[in-house]
Amino acid sequence: MLLRAENLSKSFGGVAAVQAVELGVERGTVHSIIGPNGAGKTTLLNLLSGIYRADAGQIFFGEEDVTSRAPHEFASAGIGRTFQNLQIFFNMSVLENVMAGRWLHEACGLAAALLRAPSLAHAERRARAESEELLGFVGLERWAHSPSDGLPYGALKRLEIARALAARPKLVLLDEPAAGLNPTETREIDQLIRRIAERGITVVLVEHNMKLVMEVSQRVLVLDHGRKLAEGDPETVSRDPQVIEAYLGVEAC
Amino acid sequence: MSRKGFAVLALVVALLPLALTNNYTYEVAIVVGLNAIVCVGLNLLIGYAGQISLGHAGFFGLGAYGSAILAARYGWPPFAGLAAAVAAVSLIAWIIGKPVLRLKGHYLAMATLGLGIIVAVVLATEDQVTGGPDGMPVPPLTLGSVVLQGEKLWYWIVAVVLLATVWLALNLIDSPRGRAWRALHGSEVAAGAIGIDPARHKLSAFVLSAALAALAGALTAHYSGFITPAKASFLHSIELVTMVVFGGMASTFGAVVGAAILTTLPQLLTVFKEYEMVTLGAVMMLTMIFMPQGLVPTLEKALAAARRKPE
Numbered sequence: 202m203l204l205r206a207e208n209l210s211k212s213f214g215g216v217a218a219v220q221a222v223e224l225g226v227e228r229g230t231v232h233s234i235i236g237p238n239g240a241g242k243t244t245l246l247n248l249l250s251g252i253y254r255a256d257a258g259q260i261f262f263g264e265e266d267v268t269s270r271a272p273h274e275f276a277s278a279g280i281g282r283t284f285q286n287l288q289i290f291f292n293m294s295v296l297e298n299v300m301a302g303r304w305l306h307e308a309c310g311l312a313a314a315l316l317r318a319p320s321l322a323h324a325e326r327r328a329r330a331e332s333e334e335l336l337g338f339v340g341l342e343r344w345a346h347s348p349s350d351g352l353p354y355g356a357l358k359r360l361e362i363a364r365a366l367a368a369r370p371k372l373v374l375l376d377e378p379a380a381g382l383n384p385t386e387t388r389e390i391d392q393l394i395r396r397i398a399e400r401g402i403t404v405v406l407v408e409h410n411m412k413l414v415m416e417v418s419q420r421v422l423v424l425d426h427g428r429k430l431a432e433g434d435p436e437t438v439s440r441d442p443q444v445i446e447a448y449l450g451v452e453a454c
Numbered sequence: 455m456s457r458k459g460f461a462v463l464a465l466v467v468a469l470l471p472l473a474l475t476n477n478y479t480y481e482v483a484i485v486v487g488l489n490a491i492v493c494v495g496l497n498l499l500i501g502y503a504g505q506i507s508l509g510h511a512g513f514f515g516l517g518a519y520g521s522a523i524l525a526a527r528y529g530w531p532p533f534a535g536l537a538a539a540v541a542a543v544s545l546i547a548w549i550i551g552k553p554v555l556r557l558k559g560h561y562l563a564m565a566t567l568g569l570g571i572i573v574a575v576v577l578a579t580e581d582q583v584t585g586g587p588d589g590m591p592v593p594p595l596t597l598g599s600v601v602l603q604g605e606k607l608w609y610w611i612v613a614v615v616l617l618a619t620v621w622l623a624l625n626l627i628d629s630p631r632g633r634a635w636r637a638l639h640g641s642e643v644a645a646g647a648i649g650i651d652p653a654r655h656k657l658s659a660f661v662l663s664a665a666l667a668a669l670a671g672a673l674t675a676h677y678s679g680f681i682t683p684a685k686a687s688f689l690h691s692i693e694l695v696t697m698v699v700f701g702g703m704a705s706t707f708g709a710v711v712g713a714a715i716l717t718t719l720p721q722l723l724t725v726f727k728e729y730e731m732v733t734l735g736a737v738m739m740l741t742m743i744f745m746p747q748g749l750v751p752t753l754e755k756a757l758a759a760a761r762r763k764p765e
């Protein structure tokens with residue numbers, strides 16, 4: 202088990218966004234979290250990346266208890282993430298966005314940075330090459346030197362993924378990577394998620410697009426009103442009467 | 455781009471004395487250079503790391519008075535006093551920055567504003583040490599038995615310090631650490647998600663910019679031979695921020711150009727001098743409305759667009 206959440210709860214002023222949720226993500230799988238709007242999916246993702254601190258419960262990553270750590274410590278433990286409402290560094294070029302993602306692996310002291318130490322120049326060349334390669338991996342190589350604010354929406358979604366991968370995470374949390382994309386772009390994201398998994402990176406996917414979820418995931422967790430409604434492989438979950446009810450209403454049963 | 459820009463700046467600085475015909479024009483050029491040093495540092499904080507400070511004149515004043523007091527009242531060798539003052543201001547900035555930089559946006563602006571005002575009040579009221587509102591004389595810098603005086607010599611001292619500051623800033627911006635600072639500006643939450651500790655990097659940007667302000671303050675004190683609390687005032691802080699915003703946030707050369715234009719204008723046109731604060735306010739408003747990115751980035755974009763057109 203790579204990521205394990207036990208009895209995780211978070212409420213905002215009396216509204217219980219996530220209630221006693223249990224989650225176990227196996228290494229090397231694509232694990233999806235689905236649920237109707239307001240089910241607590243993004244809250245759960247924010248808990249799993251340290252942006253929110255849980256009111257109760259624990260989070261284990263590998264053997265480590267990471268529960269009360271700061272967001273940057275979740276990142277250094279090996280948990281990367283993307284954001285549903287794009288959080289691109291619009292003050293940097295596309296390539297620089299990806300290079301920034303490598304901070305954990307090329308942190309440099311202030312003096313070295315100011316004086317442009319020779320060792321730094323060498324590391325920078327490698328950083329550039331590897332970041333260009335990552336842009337190729339997500340299909341953005343031709344945009345590498347453009348300012349990031351000129352990119353179309355679909356490309357920015359993939360830039361978020363490239364930046365997260367640049368930190369070399371063991372697990373990456375993808376928050377609605379296909380939201381707002383057309384069917385062609387969604388198919389590309391589908392392929393991209395598979396290729397990320399092939400790299401040996403575990404994926405936790407929050408997504409509304411059922412087709413995408415059913416195609417790429419090995420396991421699905423269904424949330425409703427902050428509680429776990431069902432969990433299992435995509436087949437089982439999609440036939441679960443409770444899940445159908447939550448999505449379509451009682452009549453549909 | 456940055457290498458070419460640096461070469462152009464070095465050339466301008468080297469050739470400028472040809473146009474400086476008397477001590478007064480030299481003096482203006484020196485003040486431009488000293489302000490530019492502060493602005494390059496302040497731009498690292500505001501333009502790159504995305505954290506506002508309305509109190510940097512406070513650090514400028516502390517550097518100036520620290521170095522002046524150590525030399526005048528305690529008989530320290532001026533260079534040792536200068537170094538000690540800059541180190542002490544860095545330490546003060548670190549101590550103050552740790553709690554203050556937890557604040558964001560308007561709250562951070564108000565806290566740094568308060569900090570600047572406190573410094574100015576202390577400098578004006580502790581008259582036993584600082585000479586009070588009337589200011590105090592400052593001994594000149596000495597190197598061995600040589601006294602560093604005269605406009606021409608000081609022009610070159612300031613030129614070297616400015617070019618060094620710009621060079622260091624350009625290196626920093628294009629390093630992993632510089633990208634970490636810019637990431638904070640772009641999106642603090644995304645910066646955290648790639649392992650950048652916001653508190654740590656905001657603090658180092660704050661301390662570095664405070665140290666540069668203190669350095670420029672100390673040099674100003676020894677150059678002009680006299681210092682008053684006005685240099686640490688709120689108005690001076692606003693002046694510095696206006697230079698950065700007008701020249702162009704997140705542009706090191708913009709900071710230099712902003713300092714050059716807004717320092718020179720009031721000197722050349724006495725009308726501006728009399729209505730200095732009004733002019734500054736107007737410059738700030740017009741910049742925000744018509745070129746929110748500032749002068750140099752706007753010109754760069756226009757140039758790039760003009761170059762693309764013929765194709």
